[in-house]
Amino acid sequence: VFVSDEPRELASILHADLDSFYASVEQRDHPELRGRPVIVGGGGVVLAASYEAKARGVRTPMNGREAVALCPEAVVVKPRFDAYVDASRAVFDIFRDTTPLVEGISIDEAFLDAGGLYRVSGSPREIGARLRERVRVEVGLPITVGIARTKFLAKVASAVGKPDGLLEVPPGTELDFLHPLPVERLWGVGAVTSRKLRDAGLFTVGDLASVGEPLLASLLGRGAGAHLYALSMARDPRRVEVGRRRRSIGSQRAMGRRPKTQEDLEASVVGIVDRLGKRLRKAERVCRTMILRLRFDDFTRVTRSRTLYEPTDGTQVLMTAARQLLDDAMPMIRDKGCTLIGLSLTNLDSNDSLQLALPFDEHHQEKLDITIDGLRDRFGAGAVTRAVLIGRDPGMAAPMLPD
DNA sequence: TCTGGGGTCCTAGGACCC
């Protein structure tokens, strides 16, 4: 018989969320900004606003001019992303020192599973309080912690507990906590879903729960309906996942409304591909699918994608694919005008089994040698442990590579 | 709200395979 002094049904999932992250880093590094409204702005929009600025109605991602109109005495500072990345690393070190079960969601928030730590570290509430104290003392930033039995409820709790707070939803009180909240508090209810729900007369989470799953499904589709109904009943089976890997890498550029030539667009694409290739190689990943994203003068969007025959991290291969996608899209662009161009790389994989391919012909043995030499060049002779020859066309028997 | 840049996940149809 296993006897534990850990209370059953403990609320043990923590959602830790730094408050007004970029703005707080600026206030930490520039003491004269403390207590004053601070707006971190870039590209014409508000990236972050301190609570003093939020009190005046400033929000992200609000237009910069509008924000200054709302709060003329605000100090507007340019973002310093390197400083934010450093601060984030320091905070995540504290997270991982608290428990190995850390799932990062973005630069400034993460889930932590404090289950099983009771005898070592105390109750989740004690763990959360200590975490907040350490982040304040060691990194100098305010952070809010929400605690609940499920991930999504912990996230709602941290949002409700902001700023600089700690809020636990004790087991058994979930529905009392959840049902009075507006539907927009649910993770996954954005502008569109919110409008649909309100048009149907559903305003609070309690309304969703009482109206039942079938009606939600008819309103939002079966998947979304089932998901929202489960959330409204505080049911969320998702566990804290450690070691999730990025699934796509992308970069985009807003172009403004001025007319632009095909050369302008190609130059943008070249810059984006160059940046993405570097990021891909730095992350030691390869990709197989490229997606071209376009936004037109009327703000409609399309995507065009292409999956390569083999994974790559090579700038030249990516460049060729990007050019093809752009060429195919040029008629559309000429017709509707382009205000944004972007590329995403997906179908990511580790690059530990990178393939190189060359056309197969009478010089095949020579080309095989070149290919294998290329792999050894790239990864070091010891890293190439196995080579497999793959034939593409039916009927083209591929000889096995000699050992 | 005349609108940045980085992501995640889901849905749906069609081609193709066994």
Added chain:
DNA sequence: TCTGGGGTCCTAGGACCC
């Protein structure tokens, strides 16, 4: 030539999040 049931992969669009 038509019919089933069980899949995978690719492409495109859309909602949502920070």
